[in-house]
Amino acid sequence: MCRNSETEMYRFETENFIITASIQPDSDVDLSFDETGETRENLNSGLWESFGTIVRVMTRDGIELGCDSLWGSIYEKPADFFTEHYGLAAKSRADGCNYGSYFTGMISEAIKDARKTLHSMPKVKP
DSSP: OOOTTOEEEEEEEOSSEEEEEEEEEOOOOOOTTOSSSHHHHHHHHTSSEEEEEEEEEEETTSOEEEEEEEEEEEESSTHHHHHHHHHHHHHHHHHSOOOOOHHHHHHHHHHHHHHHHHHHSOOOOO
């Protein structure tokens, strides 16, 4: 569990659990798709940022139960990665299609991982 230079971008708390999403710089991005050089140029100039996102489900006392991560994201503003799903959700409701988003999918996967962890833990009698 590496937490060097992480920036928390999202946090949701319930009575028993905390879900967070943090980003870390990603300097090992595959730019093989960048035929024009625009992406490399914008990354080098600082106009765009490359980062990885880590979503974690933790207990209130900080025990990580589940996680999911995605690396190689490139955005002008990393916050757009987290907010774009709101627009997609509204569009999905309006026309009946499911557009989804990476971020909401990552939350679902981290929760699924946490449930699997909790299910596999030995039961302890009080």
